[in-house]
Amino acid sequence: MPNVLILIPARMASTRLPGKPLADIAGEPMIVHVWRRAMAAKVGPVWVATDSPAVAEAVKKAGGAAVMTRSDHASGTDRVHEAAEKIDPGCSAEVIANVQGDEPMLEPASLAAAVGLLRDDAVDIGTLAAEITETRERNDPSVVKVVGTPVTAARLRALYFTRATAPSGDGPLYHHIGLYAFRRAALDRFVALPPSPLEKREKLEQLRALEAGMRIDVAIVDSVPLGVDTPEHLERARAMLTSAP
Numbered sequence: 001m002p003n004v005l006i007l008i009p010a011r012m013a014s015t016r017l018p019g020k021p022l023a024d025i026a027g028e029p030m031i032v033h034v035w036r037r038a039m040a041a042k043v044g045p046v047w048v049a050t051d052s053p054a055v056a057e058a059v060k061k062a063g064g065a066a067v068m069t070r071s072d073h074a075s076g077t078d079r080v081h082e083a084a085e086k087i088d089p090g091c092s093a094e095v096i097a098n099v100q101g102d103e104p105m106l107e108p109a110s111l112a113a114a115v116g117l118l119r120d121d122a123v124d125i126g127t128l129a130a131e132i133t134e135t136r137e138r139n140d141p142s143v144v145k146v147v148g149t150p151v152t153a154a155r156l157r158a159l160y161f162t163r164a165t166a167p168s169g170d171g172p173l174y175h176h177i178g179l180y181a182f183r184r185a186a187l188d189r190f191v192a193l194p195p196s197p198l199e200k201r202e203k204l205e206q207l208r209a210l211e212a213g214m215r216i217d218v219a220i221v222d223s224v225p226l227g228v229d230t231p232e233h234l235e236r237a238r239a240m241l242t243s244a245p
Contacts, residue, residue: 003044003093004044004093004095004097005084005087005095005096006045006097007046007084008046008100009069009077009100010048010049010055010101011051011073012050012054012055016229021058022055023228026241029062030102031048031059031101033104033241034099034102034104035048037105037106037107039064041109042112043097044093046064046065047064048065049067049069049079050068051070051073051079069082076101077098077187077190077191081096081188095184097115097179097180097181098179098180098181099111102227102229103225103226104241106225107221107223107225110128110221113221117217124182124183124186124209124216125190125206127180127216127219128176128177129175129218130175130221130222130223131175132145132173137175143163144162146160146218147159147160148218155218156217157216158206158215176218189212196208198211
């Protein structure tokens with residue numbers, strides 16, 4: 001594998017759950033749980049990219065590394081790009097993984113699977129999905145679906161991402177998981193592009209890459225990790241991690 005740098009963007013100004021990176025879960029801030037999960041994947045060094053001194057201090061207290069970034073980024077991807085340039089200005093890392101800072105239940109093997117897709121030189125970006133098993137998710141616009149053509153039984157080449165129920169007809173639907181492994185040149189190109197028409201319509205930034213002709217492959221994993229966006233999600237995460245062996 002090429003050299004990999006794992007970055008976890010974390011900002012305090014969440015609309016639905018302000019201050020969530022520092023929300024206590026089983027005695028530790030949520031961002032620390034995410035950092036530990038990313039470390040456990042053992043695919044490269046892990047840094048938290050944040051605009052909050054308090055978040056940086058919490059990560060460092062746990063033994064991790066953090067880098068300060070601007071507070072005006074439009075997306076976590078932009079924050080990750082700034083962090084990569086600060087941490088690795090010589091571009092020794094050929095792959096930059098962007099792990100969401102609000103998924104304390106992330107499976108380390110899933111991160112490794114996304115990064116592993118870049119063993120194929122034709123792939124610009126690797127990401128994840130899980131087969132939808134709950135009927136309500138099929139028509140839920142908050143559940144992003146990936147439409148792809150099979151490469152292997154556990155891998156798709158993405159053709160489209162959508163909030164609609166797609167594709168139609170018989171067969172599985174896949175719930176996209178917003179973790180990305182970028183080839184370094186693909187990340188540089190992506191952040192330099194303006195938002196694309198379909199990205200603005202669907203409000204899905206990964207469509208910018210597809211519209212620009214980049215190849216995104218998808219590793220199929222067993223389940224979608226719990227994302228913490230609301231107080232209710234936070235309570236679920238607390239219950240799950242407190243009861244974990």
